[in-house]
Amino acid sequence: MTDTVYTCDLQSPGLAPLRVPISITIIQDGDITCPEDTSVLTWNVTKAGHVAQAPCPESKRGIVRRFCAADGVWGPVHSSCTDARLLALFTRAKLLQAGQGSPAEEVPQILAQLPGQAAEASSPSDLLTLLSTMKYLAKAVAKARIQLDRSALKNLLIATDKVLDMDTRSLWTLAQARKPWAGSTLLLAVETLACSLCPQDHPFTFSLPNVLLQSQLFGPTFPADYSISFPTRPPLQAQIPRHSLAPLVRNGTEISITSLVLQKLDHLLPSNYGQGLGDSLYATPGLVLVISIMAGDQAFSQGEVIMDFGNTDGSPHCVFWDHSLFQGRGGWSKEGCQAQAASGSPTARCLCQHLTAFSVLMSPHTVPEEPALALLTQVGLGASILALLVCLGVYRLVWRVVVRNKVSYFRHATLLNMVLCLLAADTCFLGAPFLPPGPRSPLCLAATFLCHFLYLATFFWMLAQALVLAHQLLFVFHQLPKHRVLPLMVLLGYLCPLGLAGVTLGLYLPQGQYLREGECWLDGKGGALYTFVGPVLAIVGVNGLVLAMAMLKLLRPSLSEGPPAEKRQALLGVIKALLILTPIFGLTWGLGLATLLEEVSVVPHYIFTILNTLQVGDRGWLCFLPF
Incomplete structure (x- = not known):
């Protein structure tokens, strides 16, 4: 005999027939079975690979299921009681x-x-x-x-x-x-x-370990801003400016404001993150603040609210729970909310333009907050700007002396453009921290776009220099016409990075993933920063291949039979420039990419900052490369 499925047809006048399948399991001698178990519920002998069912205990409704594994061992109990x-x-x-x-x-x-x-x-x-x-x-x-x-x-x-x-x-x-x-x-x-x-x-106050509520009723006039505080850990404060409440009062209408804190709830919400938050798992302070305004029986969802969520580690993201995200299942969103630095306080301050359930997300991979890092960056950039100005002066004095042929002209033209790009980029980057951050700040957007474009242009000009070297090594006797090569170098050095920076701006700004939280620089979570780091590392890789090819050519005696001594000396100058710039560029930005991908201690960030202030164009070396 084998297992059989019987079908029962239930019919009733005026109703469609109901068909119910009933499975009958046959246990034969030699079959593996799970033994009878009466420890909690009564489980009869069950054939391996089948699911046993039992009724729920008294006062419960539903079914309890238990799987019998292939080796005849009972699995865990699954209850729907x-x-x-x-x-x-x-x-x-x-x-x-x-x-x-x-x-x-x-x-x-x-x-x-x-x-x-x-x-x-x-x-x-x-x-x-x-x-x-x-x-x-x-x-x-x-x-x-x-x-x-x-x-x-x-x-x-x-x-x-x-x-x-x-x-x-x-x-x-x-x-x-x-x-x-x-x-x-x-x-x-x-x-x-x-x-x-x-x-x-009203007024009504209620407090339990996980639930705190304060509700107040206001008349037509508001003597001051609405403010509330809760003795949570971390402490929580909220404020609604009077100018945000005044428009809600019409014809003497009274309004009620309810502030509710739910602790532990944020840990029970699904890890769904809207645009601009990426896919990382964030830490939370353990609480959710709900603020509601009612005028009569009408709820208001718009209003400015300022919240202090207490001491938080890392860079906070001010968010609210949007029930409409992810097909109605809900998710965290930062739309209409932004983090602000609280004057003289390390608390996480949030400013939102609507009312709902708020909290703060802290990224687990945050850059360590070290004042020395910022100071070191500013000092290094200031020194670099001075070095680049010196480089421009040096080029003005020795230009006619060092430009003796087309190869040397192309070499020094690329170095001069690198100096100009770095000078403008460093100046912009140095002033960016003093601009108001956020996508609503045109100056912050402009500074980020210019820094992105100008730093990319520096690397693309270095790529142009490497391609000229590769051409001269592969086609020794082919002359490079200046009127054709120079426009191509300008196209590669300026238009390509300009197009890449523009595409990045148009692609990531509407998604809220262009600017880093609280800074005027590219956001690393949404992918905008990788449109800078990716091309940089690719260019460093190409330069490495060109250098390897150049070294092989130098070791071959046939090189002396190629270009004349003056031109060969110019090619050696290009090799020297790439040999100095490429390793430091690659080491620095490789370390920078590593700090973006993994959580690291403060030491790699110091190394990256020191190398970055020295290498963003190798300002000091550029002064000596003309010779």
């Missing part, structure tokens, strides 16, 4: 949301039972059913536009505190494996219900 009383509350909430029943009467009744149900939740199904109940209650309240009294709101917050305090491994992790957006469901339900307090119950 849900408390029957919780299921009854879920059904009532779902009917209310569908329009059946009286929300004004039944919502407070259901909320009164939620804290007890949250305390007794023992399975992922219990947790998910509890969250769905809260979701349907929030929808029913919003649809019917009813208001809650203090008692109902307290019950909601107590239940929320218990949900946030549930064991992460045994409940939340398993629940999120089935529904990754479970934390987002909780957030949306709580922020909808929390701002539904009756006006006569």
Whole structure:
């Protein structure tokens, strides 16, 4: 006999027939089986490779499943059991949301039972059913536009505190494996219900380990800015300027402002990041701030809010939870929010132009914040600018002396353009920290674009020099016409980097991935910085190949039979220039790329900064390369 599947047809007058398959497993002598187990539930003898099912314990609804492995060993128990009383509350909430029943009467009744149900939740199904109940209650309240009294709101917050305090491994992790957006469901339900307090119950303050709420009612006039603070760790403060609240008051309307802090929730939200945040996993301060403004029964989503999230390590990203991202499952977004440096304080200050659930993300791969690094960079760039000015003076004095043939002319033309590009780029880069950062600052955008273009142009001119050398080594007796070669060098040295910088600006700026957070330089997380580092390393690689070819030519006696001594001396000058510039350029930017890809200590950043201030064009060496 073999395993058989029987089909039962259920028919009823006026209804479509229902077909139900029933599997019958046959156990024969010699088959591998899992033994009977009565440790918790009763598991009958089960054939290997099959799933056993058992009814849930009393007062639970659902099915418990257990897999029998091929070697006859029982696997873990997978339960979909849900408390029957919780299921009854879920059904009532779902009917209310569908329009059946009286929300004004039944919502407070259901909320009164939620804290007890949250305390007794023992399975992922219990947790998910509890969250769905809260979701349907929030929808029913919003649809019917009813208001809650203090008692109902307290019950909601107590239940929320218990949900946030549930064991992460045994409940939340398993629940999120089935529904990754479970934390987002909780957030949306709580922020909808929390701002539904009756006006006569204001002011209202509530505090539990994981939930803190303060709600206030304001009349037509505002004596000062709205400010609130919470004794969390890290401490949290929020402020709404008076000028942002004044337009909301019309014809004597009173408005209520509700500030809610949910601790541990940000760790339960899915790791979904919107545009400009990349795919990295971020650290969070362990809390989410929800700010809501209601005027009558109307909610306002626009308003300027300033928040201090306390001491944070690294560069913070001010974000909010956008429920519309990722097909409605929610994700972190920084649209309309920006980080600001708090004067005289190391706190993470955020400025946002809308109201919702806020938090701060800290990148795990942040550049160590060392004041000495900034000082070293400024001093090095200042010295480099002076060296480049000296180089221009040297070229003015010796130009006619060193330019004796076409090869030497091409060589010194590239070196002169490198000096000009570096001088402009260093000056721009030195002044960039003093400009207001952010995509809304035209000066910051212009400085970033110019630095990107000018530094790229430096490397492309070095590539032009290497290509001239390669041509002369491969085609010894071929003359290079100046009127043709020089325009090609200008095209390569200026138009190519200009086009690359323009494409980078047009591609990454609309996505919010062009500027680094709080700086006037390319963002490394979204990929904009790699449009600089990639071409640089490619050019260094090409120069390395040209140098290898030049060294082989020098070792061959036939080289002396090629170009005349004067031209050969000019070629040796080009080789000397590339031999000096290429290794230092490659070493520095290779180390720079490594600091972008991996989390490193402060020592590599110091090495990169020191080499960078010395090599961005090898300013000192450029002064001596004419000779």
